[in-house]
Amino acid sequence: MSxxxxxxxxxxxxxxxxxxxxxxxxxxxxxxxxxxxxYIPGSSLRGTLRDEVKLMDETAVNTLFGKELDKExxxxxxxxxxxxxxxxxxxxxTMSNNGKDVFSxxxxxxxxxxxxxxxxxxxxxxxxxxVGNSAGTYLIADAQIQVDQMSDEQKKATALAxxxxxxxxxxxxxTWEKNRIVLPDAxxxxxxxxxxxxxxxxKIQDETKGAxxxxxxxxxxxxxxxxxxxxxxFSWGYSLLKEKPVTLEQHQLLMKVLQGLFQVGGQxxxxxxxxxxxxxxAVSPSQIKVGV
Numbered sequence: 587m588s589x590x591x592x593x594x595x596x597x598x599x600x601x602x603x604x605x606x607x608x609x610x611x612x613x614x615x616x617x618x619x620x621x622x623x624x625y626i627p628g629s630s631l632r633g634t635l636r637d638e639v640k641l642m643d644e645t646a647v648n649t650l651f652g653k654e655l656d657k658e659x660x661x662x663x664x665x666x667x668x669x670x671x672x673x674x675x676x677x678x679x680t681m682s683n684n685g686k687d688v689f690s691x692x693x694x695x696x697x698x699x700x701x702x703x704x705x706x707x708x709x710x711x712x713x714x715x716x717v718g719n720s721a722g723t724y725l726i727a728d729a730q731i732q733v734d735q736m737s738d739e740q741k742k743a744t745a746l747a748x749x750x751x752x753x754x755x756x757x758x759x760x761t762w763e764k765n766r767i768v769l770p771d772a773x774x775x776x777x778x779x780x781x782x783x784x785x786x787x788x789k790i791q792d793e794t795k796g797a798x799x800x801x802x803x804x805x806x807x808x809x810x811x812x813x814x815x816x817x818x819x820f821s822w823g824y825s826l827l828k829e830k831p832v833t834l835e836q837h838q839l840l841m842k843v844l845q846g847l848f849q850v851g852g853q854x855x856x857x858x859x860x861x862x863x864x865x866x867x868a869v870s871p872s873q874i875k876v877g878v
Contacts, residue, residue: 591867592705592747593844595626595671595818596754599860600783600811603630603851615782615810618672621696623778624812626671626850631820634850635668638843646836665832665871666840669821671850674701674746675766676781677815681725690718690765691817692726692781694774698744701819705747705866710739718767726777733767744768746819748866751845762817783813811858824871832871841868 603616603626615624632651640647652664675691682688695712702709713734716724721735736744744766750759769777826832844863851859 589823589867589871590821591823591865593668593671593820593822593863593865594674594746594748595820595850596758596862597812597814597816597818597860598847598862599814599857600809601626601816601851601859601861602809602811602853603627615812618670622775623673623697624782625673626812626818626820628668628670628820630850631671632668634848635840635843638848639839642843643836643839646839649830649832649836650840663827665826666824667822671818671820672700673697673812673816674819675762675817676778677813678726678767678777678781680767682720682722688724688765689761690724690767691762691815692767692769692774692777693744694769694771696771697774698768702743704819704821707745707747708739708743710737710743712740712768712770714770716767716769716773719764724767728780729776731767731769731773736766736768740768746817746866748864751862751864753862758815781813783811784809809853822865826871834870834872837870837872841865 603624604614616627616630617623618625636647636651639650650664650666673693674697675693678690678692680688680690698712699709701707716731716733717736717740718733719736719741721733724731724733749755824832844865845868847860847862849859850861853859
């Protein structure tokens with residue numbers, strides 16, 4: 587029998603998971619077809635966690651994730667699965683009505699609703715206007731937004747399941763609890779056009795190619811990334827085999843990786859993709875009823 591859990595990722599650096607096609611010199615990122623929101627594909631997340639576990643125990647990685655495809659075309663059966671990591675809260679520097687800079691996290695109705703379903707929390711109806719922890723008039727991406735006060739029920743609906751990791755609970759969590767804004771989907775869609783992290787890269791000519799070209803830019807391209815301080819959520823769980831199920835030690839090894847620091851996406855050589863992970867349920871699979 588499978589079990590169902592929720593995991594979270596907090597980005598400590600910009601994340602670049604490559605999309606299916608680039609736009610000229612713009613290195614695009616993976617986006618959901620139905621929303622166009624950036625996301626981390628479950629295959630990327632699974633591959634990263636698999637590699638981390640493999641570094642510590644090759645027997646455990648084959649039990650958890652299954653053996654990789656061999657020359658005979660045979661693969662092992664996985665006992666842990668991971669879904670896509672979706673946006674939940676995106677950081678945004680704003681300016682409040684008193685001219686003071688405020689660092690806020692922004693989400694939208696559909697993301698809050700979908701997370702509530704996955705986390706098995708009560709969902710509430712949000713009005714067709716912005717609501718937040720602190721009411722007021724905000725300037726976001728050159729737009730003025732009037733933010734009303736969130737109700738207690740709406741605050742509960744935006745809560746994360748489980749317990750934050752120690753590395754975030756004292757510094758990040760208190761700020762997040764005070765500075766959240768939930769927008770209607772259409773407004774959030776517009777906002778996403780201004781909130782992604784971009785950087786222009788230049789490739790400098792080799793000095794050996796001639797004095798006239800030395801030091802000139804040969805080509806340039808723009809990296810598009812999901813910004814640091816973004817909070818994602820993803821579904822995951824165990825689907826245990828009747829014979830040789832995941833052991834307590836193997837589960838603990840996975841938890842050490844899943845609730846620690848790891849890297850997702852590309853451009854690791856320039857420090858992209860480092861995240862802090864955690865989950866709402868770290869119970870051993872030995873307490874899960876084994877399937878047939």
